[in-house]
Amino acid sequence: MEPQHERSAATTRVLLLKEARETDNRPDPYLSEFSTVGMEATVVPALEFSFINLESLRTKVMMNVYTPDKFASIVFTSPRAVQAVKQSLQKHPVANELSGWASQAVFAVGDATAMAVRELGLHPMGQDSGSADKLADVIIEKFVGCTLPILFPCGTLRRQELPNKLQQHGISVDSLVVYETKRHSELDTNLESYFLQQGVPDIVVFFSPSGVRFALKVLRSLAGENFEWIKFAAIGDTTATALDSAGSPACFKASRPTPRALLVAIANGTSQQ
Template sequence: MKVLLLKEPREGANGPDPYFKELSARGLKATLIPVLSFKFVSLNVLSERLFQPENHGGLIFTSPKAVEAVKMSLDTYNKREEWNVVKDQWNAKTIYVVGKATAALVEELGLSVLGEDTGTADDLSRLILQREDSRIKALLFPCGSIKREVLPTALKRNGIPLDTLTVYETAQHPDLEKNLLDYFTQQGLPASIAFFSPSGVRFCLEAVQRLSGPRLSQIKFAAIGPTTADAMAAAGLSVSSSAEKPTAQHLASAIAEALQ
């Protein structure tokens, strides 16, 4: 059975995209279509703040793209050697992350993380509130232009200072419509379609509905987590499965179970 994953393929040192591998291991044929395009911004400001750890109480990362922005800022301004010194000052503070994928990228920067088992910004905000109080210096929060306000709102409500910096802007992938049309034309109706963000739902839904036509109800729709599932439900989609945790293994298991 065919599964359409509305996400950017991520091939690394360990081979094909982990979602592709996990679904293939369960006898499912996965195709990945990138939904979003990204533009990094304010890297000069990010670089300045990264090299002033004394002004902050810690770091927060809720997306892999935010970590990529840090790496790009270090490379753009030739700060890798200096980072080897400064990272120890950051490690004396707390580096908060959401999910294992983001955690792995942060660890590549030489930073020790807390929160990799949290699956949402809601979970992470609760963890931060358990550990911090209003006496802490502002937590540096590099993030995207499209972000949920759950974490900033929760911290503000409890007096935790936050230094929010937009380091990437999110837009619809320029080839999204064409790639979706090509997929439905060449491969037909997928047994399942998985969404990976509320933005993905917003950018893809109309095209998916149009291309599926009256057979839309035959598709089992899957979500990477509760936030995306909520966005799908709000858009009128029936969510057949949602990953227990935002990992390839958990999503593949949820999809396979829904398709039994």
């Protein structure tokens, strides 16, 4: 069956290449945000994840329970890293697992990551920094001259801006890979289903360079000659750079990884076109 390419002038269709996040029986915040302005948003995950090195992670996290001066801080740049900490502690639960971190600075970038950290009972700083690189500046301001390392649980496709910048300012970083990022096993099937049911989207939003690498070619194949109709949006500079390198520059770029920032970027970009 061929994809349907009829375009409706009444509703802007937005395809979000991300995992759906529902909390406390509330819909994904991106879906909620777009619905408030009458846009029809759909989520299709481009990536899937698996946790690794959880025993090592638990050992490092628990060090600050028994030896509070082992680490100066812990830094999270993705909700997945927070989930890894939670899962590592669930495997062999003990009382007050995170008590050693309660009095120390904990950093997180983005609303989703900060929310996940709060669910652990911790109080993150740096939520509004907008990117890992800018979060590094917040950390440097607080910890320059500190001799204790900072614990950085991260993924296999992590970028090096944050640890490199911290180390350039004399701040030691203990990086531990705690999850693997892979192409979603049903990406092709889910995208084909989307095109068959809804046609070519008006806007496709990419949330990471990996999403660009895995999904852009599939989108081009499904859209065919209608590919030129699609406008692309990026969350952050690195994703926008990935789109530009792939020959499909972003028309819209969110300054922060939040639904509101994305919607503002689209509104501003549309008014200028």
